[in-house]
Amino acid sequence: MNSYTDAFAWLFSAKNWAGPTGIGQRLLEHLGYSGLTLVVAIVIAVPLGLYIGHTGKGRAVIVPFTGALRALPTLGLVILLALWLGLGLTPPLIALVILAIPPVLAGAYSGVESVNRDTVDAARSIGFTGWGALWQVEVPLALPLIVGGIRSAVLQVVATWTVAAFLPLGGLGRFLYDGLPIRDYAQMLGGSIIVILLALALDGVFALLQRAVTPRGVIAGRISDIRTTTQQSPERKERSWLAPEA
Amino acid sequence: MARTRSLITAAGVLAAAALALTACSSGDPLASDDSTSGAKASSSTITVGSAAFPENEILAYIYADALKDAGVNTTVKANIGQRDVYIAALKDGSIDLVPEYTGNLLQFFDKDATAQGADAVYSALQKAVPTGYEVLDQAPGQDADSYNVTKKFSEDNHITSLADLAAYKGSLKVGANPEFATRPYGIPGLKSQYGVTATLVPIADGGGANTQKALADGTVQLADIYSSDPSIAKNGFVTLADPKNMILAQNVVPLINSKKVDDKVKETLNKVSAKITTDELGAMLEKSYNEKAAADKIASDWVAANGF
Numbered sequence: 407m408n409s410y411t412d413a414f415a416w417l418f419s420a421k422n423w424a425g426p427t428g429i430g431q432r433l434l435e436h437l438g439y440s441g442l443t444l445v446v447a448i449v450i451a452v453p454l455g456l457y458i459g460h461t462g463k464g465r466a467v468i469v470p471f472t473g474a475l476r477a478l479p480t481l482g483l484v485i486l487l488a489l490w491l492g493l494g495l496t497p498p499l500i501a502l503v504i505l506a507i508p509p510v511l512a513g514a515y516s517g518v519e520s521v522n523r524d525t526v527d528a529a530r531s532i533g534f535t536g537w538g539a540l541w542q543v544e545v546p547l548a549l550p551l552i553v554g555g556i557r558s559a560v561l562q563v564v565a566t567w568t569v570a571a572f573l574p575l576g577g578l579g580r581f582l583y584d585g586l587p588i589r590d591y592a593q594m595l596g597g598s599i600i601v602i603l604l605a606l607a608l609d610g611v612f613a614l615l616q617r618a619v620t621p622r623g624v625i626a627g628r629i630s631d632i633r634t635t636t637q638q639s640p641e642r643k644e645r646s647w648l649a650p651e652a
Numbered sequence: 653m654a655r656t657r658s659l660i661t662a663a664g665v666l667a668a669a670a671l672a673l674t675a676c677s678s679g680d681p682l683a684s685d686d687s688t689s690g691a692k693a694s695s696s697t698i699t700v701g702s703a704a705f706p707e708n709e710i711l712a713y714i715y716a717d718a719l720k721d722a723g724v725n726t727t728v729k730a731n732i733g734q735r736d737v738y739i740a741a742l743k744d745g746s747i748d749l750v751p752e753y754t755g756n757l758l759q760f761f762d763k764d765a766t767a768q769g770a771d772a773v774y775s776a777l778q779k780a781v782p783t784g785y786e787v788l789d790q791a792p793g794q795d796a797d798s799y800n801v802t803k804k805f806s807e808d809n810h811i812t813s814l815a816d817l818a819a820y821k822g823s824l825k826v827g828a829n830p831e832f833a834t835r836p837y838g839i840p841g842l843k844s845q846y847g848v849t850a851t852l853v854p855i856a857d858g859g860g861a862n863t864q865k866a867l868a869d870g871t872v873q874l875a876d877i878y879s880s881d882p883s884i885a886k887n888g889f890v891t892l893a894d895p896k897n898m899i900l901a902q903n904v905v906p907l908i909n910s911k912k913v914d915d916k917v918k919e920t921l922n923k924v925s926a927k928i929t930t931d932e933l934g935a936m937l938e939k940s941y942n943e944k945a946a947a948d949k950i951a952s953d954w955v956a957a958n959g960f
Contacts, residue, residue: 488862493853493871573862574853580830583856587831589736
């Protein structure tokens with residue numbers, strides 16, 4: 407495919423990387439926008455998810471509501487918000503936060519819900535307050551799922567920020583929007599490849615993070631989990647006395 | 653403007669750019685369309701195609717209706733997509749006729765073309781069209797790029813023409829499609845022809861609602877809006893004159909497969925083109941935007957009202 411050769415030629419040309427409209431700058435902008443989106447989404451969704459998971463309240467309202475918001479087409483929302491709020495970072499930021507909240511929220515509440523009730527009860531019986539049990543028992547045990555929720559949001563946010571280049575903003579979407587009208591398909595495909603690689607790389611980082619935050623006791627006691635099958639080695643069997651197999 | 657106007661539609665496709673690219677390269681986008689395969693259709697049937705935006709669709713139906721009234725069998729395949737796609741459809745025989753715009757079509761066939769005025773562009777276009785195809789008479793009506801300012805900006809600074817901008821002291825931002833950064837009638841043209849330094853604020857909606865809002869609220873001082881857009885008058889924007897003919901002429905013109913051209917077809921389409929003025933285009937678009945009338949209805953009303 408000729409277009410792939412052209413795209414890679416575009417990607418590996420030094421002049422496309424330099425300057426205020428180069429790939430380097432666009433990549434930083436894209437990371438900045440995505441990071442900001444995630445911070446806002448986490449600040450909103452993680453406390454909300456912990457509350458829902460810990461108390462069991464609000465689940466019937468909040469979860470379907472945020473899920474329904476997610477069905478709004480992001481580009482349409484960006485255009486509409488820009489008509490209302492004017493150009494700038496705010497319209498796409500709102501649209502992308504709306505996209506990122508449901509997976510983060512789902513990770514947080516299902517993480518807390520998945521903690522064995524007996525464990526929480528045990529914590530309470532040795533003197534933990536409700537707050538203490540949440541932070542020292544439930545959150546650490548829920549952390550792999552919370553990070554998993556954020557991981558799934560990262561993938562969507564990084565991929566979807568490209569639509570914001572509809573407005574006068576930077577980011578990797580510029581290569582798509584600027585390339586299409588002048589039929590510079592090498593630039594468009596090259597830009598897409600960077601977005602794909604960036605999404606895969608960040609997903610990898612979060613996979614490692616997810617593993618790192620899993621409490622050791624949980625790994626030792628885990629019977630069989632798809633995500634950790636590669637870890638299952640004879641070593642695990644030797645330690646199997648730690649937790650009897652179910 | 654023909655191809656870029658459909659950017660709003662195309663933007664959706666962008667979200668899956670890789671997918672879109674595959675779709676573009678893998679051939680015939682009309683394969684699953686209706687049974688009239690253009691290549692095999694009898695020579696007496698003319699298939700009229702159109703780009704994927706309202707004005708072009710209306711024009712396609714006008715051609716089809718006028719030809720039908722003249723006794724030629726026609727079918728319409730509207731909303732095909734952007735220029736790359738419908739020109740490919742023209743070449744493989746899926747369609748025979750499509751309403752086009754002189755300036756952009758010339759640039760498509762000849763990237764290095766330098767003609768700018770309506771007549772110069774038209775005669776250059778006649779030479780640039782590939783063998784086997786031809787353009788008939790061009791209409792007086794244009795759907796070209798135009799620089800617009802707010803009424804207040806125009807009055808406060810006494811600016812009614814692009815030539816007046818050089819004397820303006822403040823900074824100038826232009827709200828327009830991303831390709832304005834490189835087009836000869838965009839930012840580079842302002843600099844080289846009028847000595848005006850301006851920065852581009854890329855808004856990929858083809859002079860649509862977002863661009864108009866940016867102009868109205870002062871985010872940009874200038875906005876590129878297509879000249880046939882009725883919202884220019886509605887918002888009280890002032891279109892700046894272009895004394896040096898920097899902006900490429902974009903007269904409406906039928907592009908047709910030569911095999912389908914006979915005296916009757918030629919005469920009918922030339923009569924139609926003679927009546928399509930920029931005001932007529934604006935009135936048709938007004939019906940499309942405000943009354944949400946369907947393209948075929950607007951077209952048949954127009955054809956009836958103009959006595960074909």
